[in-house]
Amino acid sequence: MSKLSARAPRRRRQSTCCRRPMLYSMAKARFDVKLGSTVLVFLLLNSASPKLLENPKFSQPIPNSTVAVGREAILACVVENLGSYKVAWLRVDTQTILTIHNHVVTKNHRIGVTHSELKTWYLHIREVRESDKGWYMCQINTDPMKSQICYLDVVVSPDILDFPTSADIVVDEGADVSLRCVARGSPEPSILWKREDGQLIPSRMKMEAVSASGPTLNISKIKREHMGPYLCIASNGVPPSVSKRIMVIVQFPPSVWIRYQLVGAYDDQQITLECHSEAYPKSINYWTRDKGDIIPHSAKYVPEIIDSGYTVHMKLTINHLGEQDYGIYKCISKNSLGDTDGTINIYRISNSTLKNSSVYFKSKGPRKEANDVTYQIGSTEKDRADLLFLEDEFYSCAHQLGVSQMLTILWLRVLLYCITFV
Known part of the structure; x- marks a missing residue:
């Protein structure tokens, strides 16, 4: 019994000595875990601290821009303290992301992005189209997100539409005429009418002016002197202005005017008979004698025709006037609408x-x-x-x-x- 009692305390001492290293190792393990957690949190805090310290903001609003079709539009977004945050450009109406930082996201090859020292971010839209008109957003990926928008206006120079615009016309003298000119563009074009020859433009109010405005030009009871080319000019402040030439043709039967209907002459004299005619379509003009025979060109008879628009000046020169040359001469003018003639009587001074x-x-x-x-x-x-x-x-x-x-x-x-x- 004494041996057994003497051994029992020894066993207790050995078990106590064995437990101490175990407790130390456990305590050390707990300290290591705490130390590791502290380092991890510290590292996390250190890694997150720049974004917590950064406060990006827009230093100025994005100005709205107006660009003509075919040109390049450049939108500028100015950001301060961007740090590690990213800037993106979006199309507002279609909710399309165009660019993120230095990368173009959209498949539109006309879109580009550049920046200046990570401060000013430029959105480039090359070969601008009318469909590019709308709102655009510059965005910073903060939490909550920061953004500002601007408007891109695309202006279009005028274009005259051929189909609804009047073409060349042929009308009878005395008819009412209405010319129409339709143009598109942005802003909406205004229409101005002028005559190509600079003559005055008639109106239904029996007044005449150098020009007239509006998409429709009305001419009441048109006359032959109103015939000619008219210009429809469209402009909206976006160069260039455009115009269309509309030819107005007034047709009428021939008319003849003679200044001297009775001419006295003597033998062997040279005389010239004159006759003025107006007609459209262009008339056929010639001279005849009493019996209706056409006078041909010869050494004795020299006919001459001078054209000027719808007017014709007819001349007949008779060389070495003889006895058989006295009598009635007619100047005749014919077109598809009718014919007329004028008479000149040459009498002899004996x-x-x-x-x-x-x-x-x-x-x-x-x-x-x-x-x-x-x-x-x-x-x-x-x-x-x-x-x-x-x-x-x-x-x-x-x-x-x-x-x-x-x-x-x-x-x-x-x-x-x-x-x-x-």
């Missing part, structure tokens, strides 16, 4: 003295022979007969004519004067 004598003018300058003097009797605006008579010629002839011949001429002059005022 005075041999007037034919063979040398007659001189008393006018200033060198003396000029007047053997080719032609007395012409024509119609005025009121279709009254009138005598073209030169006073100098009359007095110079008086020196070489007999008294009876002078009385005849005076009597003829008085008679024609009376006919004029009957």
